[in-house]
Amino acid sequence: MNIHEYQAKQLLARFGVAVPRGGVAYTPSEAEKAAKGLGGKLWVVKAQIHAGGRGKAGGIRPAKSTAEVREAAKALLGATLVTKQTGPAGKEVKRVYVEEGCAVARELYASVLLDRATSRVTVLASQAGGMDIEEVAAKDPKSLIKVAVDPATGIQPFHARKVVYGLGLSGNAAAAAAELIAGLYRAFVALDASLIEINPLVVTADGRVLALDAKMNFDDNALFRHKDIEELRDEDEEDATEAEASRNGLNYVRLDGNIGCMVNGAGLAMATMDTIKMAGGEPANFLDVGGGATRERVATAFKLIVRDPKVEGIMVNIFGGIMRCDVIAEGIVAAVREVNLVVPLVVRLEGTNVDLGKEILAKSGLKITSSDSLEDAARKIVKAVKAAA
Numbered sequence: 001m002n003i004h005e006y007q008a009k010q011l012l013a014r015f016g017v018a019v020p021r022g023g024v025a026y027t028p029s030e031a032e033k034a035a036k037g038l039g040g041k042l043w044v045v046k047a048q049i050h051a052g053g054r055g056k057a058g059g060i061r062p063a064k065s066t067a068e069v070r071e072a073a074k075a076l077l078g079a080t081l082v083t084k085q086t087g088p089a090g091k092e093v094k095r096v097y098v099e100e101g102c103a104v105a106r107e108l109y110a111s112v113l114l115d116r117a118t119s120r121v122t123v124l125a126s127q128a129g130g131m132d133i134e135e136v137a138a139k140d141p142k143s144l145i146k147v148a149v150d151p152a153t154g155i156q157p158f159h160a161r162k163v164v165y166g167l168g169l170s171g172n173a174a175a176a177a178a179e180l181i182a183g184l185y186r187a188f189v190a191l192d193a194s195l196i197e198i199n200p201l202v203v204t205a206d207g208r209v210l211a212l213d214a215k216m217n218f219d220d221n222a223l224f225r226h227k228d229i230e231e232l233r234d235e236d237e238e239d240a241t242e243a244e245a246s247r248n249g250l251n252y253v254r255l256d257g258n259i260g261c262m263v264n265g266a267g268l269a270m271a272t273m274d275t276i277k278m279a280g281g282e283p284a285n286f287l288d289v290g291g292g293a294t295r296e297r298v299a300t301a302f303k304l305i306v307r308d309p310k311v312e313g314i315m316v317n318i319f320g321g322i323m324r325c326d327v328i329a330e331g332i333v334a335a336v337r338e339v340n341l342v343v344p345l346v347v348r349l350e351g352t353n354v355d356l357g358k359e360i361l362a363k364s365g366l367k368i369t370s371s372d373s374l375e376d377a378a379r380k381i382v383k384a385v386k387a388a389a
Contacts, residue, residue, distance in 0.1 A: 298331025
């Protein structure tokens with residue numbers, strides 16, 4: 001789950017992370033009022049969308065008067081912002097964040113994430129703040145500072161010092177940055193985050209160290225422990241189908257292909273998509289119905305797939321362990337009849353009650369092609385889609 005920048009900053013401030021003061025606004029008048037409340041002579045009006053690259057797309061605008069704040073908010077609110085992360089359709093700006101301005105002396109980068117190679121929470125930092133960290137890693141990987149933290153000890157002063165000195169900081173700025181890094185780690189662990197990214201992390205002309213931007217992602221599986229964070233969810237920023245899938249306990253991600261996939265298990269779903277690609281097709285989605293799905297959940301998953309207008313064929317690949325193949329078959333039959341499916345459908349079942357599941361599909365009277373292997377199923381659905389086209 002993602003949240004907005006201003007929400008991330010509110011959470012991080014609880015853990016001692018220094019952030020500029022600001023206020024969220026949904027109208028130009030609210031933005032002007034927020035600026036007046038902050039005081040000062042310089043403000044920044046920031047579009048709040050779940051995507052990076054806002055600055056390059058004109059979504060971050062400085063203002064030297066409250067009247068300029070109002071005009072900047074008026075220009076952004078209701079506008080569609082297109083960045084490299086939104087795709088060509090862009091995202092509509094429905095709220096802005098009015099933040100106090102500051103004189104920036106240096107721009108740095110800092111993030112906290114889970115490094116699966118070491119199975120440890122890791123602090124990643126760079127002196128190249130404000131840039132795409134992927135480009136920095138590709139062009140100059142040795143410039144990246146990586147500090148893995150042993151979960152048995154948690155973050156210690158020497159961890160923070162290693163990061164800070166790698167960033168070339170000293171004196172009061174080094175002390176402030178060390179406190180900020182420690183706060184990021186504490187927030188990551190306490191809130192079950194999957195990513196905290198500060199880009200840029202800035203040193204101001206007066207020596208302060210601030211998180212000038214903040215991005216936070218959370219582990220969906222841990223949200224039951226954080227109802228306050230779950231309430232920050234902005235479904236307007238999410239794909240409508242993905243949001244509905246989440247509400248129904250399904251893991252769904254829309255892709256750009258034309259072959260819908262319904263699979264149980266994330267690993268099997270990835271293998272299914274790879275096999276479709278190898279057979280010459282393009283998957284339209286990632287959809288994991290989970291290991292203990294009911295007939296109703298399977299039917300719901302099927303309906304989500306056919307809702308995508310790009311879908312020209314569907315492949316179901318189920319290994320029945322906890323989930324029984326006959327339950328899957330019943331859900332598929334019910335869904336096909338309800339949506340009056342017109343695109344090709346290939347089903348591969350294996351595991352618990354597989355013979356009964358195949359019998360249910362065969363006796364349904366519906367146009368369902370069965371398959372006994374993953375490779376065969378992929379070839380069949382790709383061939384059927386091409387023939388239908």
